[in-house]
Amino acid sequence: MTVIQEFEKHPLAKYLRAERFPHIWCEGCGDGIILHCFVKALDDLAVDIDKFVVVSGIGCIGRAAGYVKCDSFHTTHGRPIALATGIKLANPKLTVAVLSGDGDLFAIGGNHFIHAARRNVDLTVICSNNFNYGMTGGQSGPTTPLDSYTTTTPYGNIEHPFNLVHLAAAAGSVYVARWTVLHVRRLAESIKKALRKKGFKFIEVISPCPEIYGRRNKLGKAIDIMKLYRQISEIRHGYDPAKAEITREKIVVGEFIDIEKPTYGELLQKQFIKIQQKLSEG
């Protein structure tokens, strides 16, 4: 039996392009866990995989689109949400999820994020926040904590990081949650909830990049980072996302926002019916 044949016995392998495994991510990289929780959510929900699309940007986590066994698009850096918007609006029957990185979604692609959230386009956006640009060798990004070391902040970071959940909430997301990759069950449940809900949903996943960010900031091995998550994360559902901080001592996780608001598609549909009626009346 080849390794791939063996892998095909894995209950989630049917959602993955098995022939492309093992994946490229480093030892202990959180991206594998995010992908795992994601396909687990697909499995639990028994989604119609022929009508499901995964879109990602460029970065380590961006490779996720190439591992999921469904229609998928690995776009340009920063543009997955804009491209996903085109997919969803052109064919509302498709369920569209975006998996991408902190740099991709909030630096180069920040504008698309806030506007898709504002429009309330029906998308589920999952961000692997590893506090740096993993793929390009560990530069600082929009979530890099103050004083952290990266290749472009060799004397320590002097830029204030974004609080992604606060940003997402302020921009209008109908569902906002944050987990670490250690919270596998809650993360998978959260993804399921987001996929079932309509509108712009955002899940931030704190994810170790042991190979680069971890090494440079002396966080130890992947397992040490995971132990740190266990030690310092605090679940606070319904907490004000503005106050849901990430510090060296504390990571506030949980579901922060869960509201209802008409989606872009729903409002468009209403308008469409009105216009068509008017037209048929002559």
Add this chain to the structure above:
Amino acid sequence: MVSQREVLTGKHLMQGDVACAEGAIAAGCKFFAGYPITPATEIAERMARRMIEVNGMFVQMEDELASMAAIIGASWAGAKAMTATSGPGFSLMQENIGLAVMTETPCVVVNVMRGAPSTGQPTEGAQQDVMQSKWGSHGDYSIIALAPASVQEMFDLTIECFNLAETYRAPTFLLADGFTGHLWERVVIPSPEEIKIVERKKPVVSPDKYMPFKPDEDLVPPMACFGEGYCVHVTGLTHDELGYPKTTDPKVQHKLVNRLCEKMRKNANRIVRTYESMLEDAEVAVIAYGIPSRASLNAVKKARESGIKAGLLRLVTVWPFPEKQIEELATRVNAIVVPEMNCGQIVREVERVAKETPVHLLSKIGGELHSPSEIFEAIRRAAGI
């Protein structure tokens, strides 16, 4: 296929930008994403009114990077898709134009050119983005660009752009200019039956046998869209015929990129369209595209009246460059005049192809059109009179 509401059959007095929007709708465009910019805004405004009437989708995006990304997504979701912009927006679109090339995504990009560089002359027409259309995104590739010279052609060539985009699976440009975009002229819109519409080639094999980027003999792979059960992976990375990234294998890059270039070269005969006037016995040829072709035709007539054997070759297709036609023409004439509204762009291509035959540029920038007498003078000088 298309209904009365989609094709406004009849005679209209219409603005160029509006005719472009109507051409798109007649071609079956069902998705428009854009961002306002002079002198292309009227296209978006028309689409905002009309798309909903024809069961299509209009969305105003946050910028042109998003607009271009959105039409790529929409195209993969199965819709004929278009965006419209002008120079500054066209520059912002370049990276994703490359993505559309690499992922072989049919889509139409209208560039209503205005004075440039930078913010330049928003309200003045120009032809300064001709080379950017060809080479604007990084890397080697080929695209198709058509240059309308009238409001009627804003309608007709937009349809043709869609047909070519769908046939060759490539981003296709309508390279219009601010003058034509804002011009009001009579347009005849034919009945739906008279409009030739091309639909994209679909796979004929089952999903398990389908290779999304394996071309047919015409070098174009059949396209399965999202939601059709073919489980397609699309990436801007260098990919094999299955669509999977293969970024370090020289053979894969070689094969893919050469095919993307060859796709247009091999099919150039079917793509390229030019119009000839009075060229049979011509000694001086004017080669023009877009709005200067109108003054050029008058100038050529004037030259004939004064005894100079002049003729006009009008390029409807700017890219792929009509090399064969011009190469052949150059062997027959003594001189070539190229009027264009830039500092000399297409003239370089003409020179390359014309070899020994002298080529004279008649450059014009700033927002004024070439006058027929200016072009006539250039013809006269070229004829050595």
Add this chain to the structure above:
Amino acid sequence: MSASRLLTPVVKRKKLADVEWNVIEDFCKGCSFCIEFCPVDALEESDRLNAKGVHPPKLKSEDACIGCGLCETLCPDFAIYLEKKEGKGDKE
């Protein structure tokens, strides 16, 4: 409530599911998440070296695993999977 309580399921020795625990040894990159976070401490490094040069995990004893499934989901490399054991007895 303390965070660690929430993250690590309360240790119940009782079997949650009757499963066969499997590891695809050559997929394992040796992060040891599975070993560290198993609620019943059922796993340990094996002596074998895989193609990547790491020691994949193994069960400490045949019935150590209670089938909670945590290690399966937590493995970043999809190296662990649980298979439901067929309820043979019931059928016979």
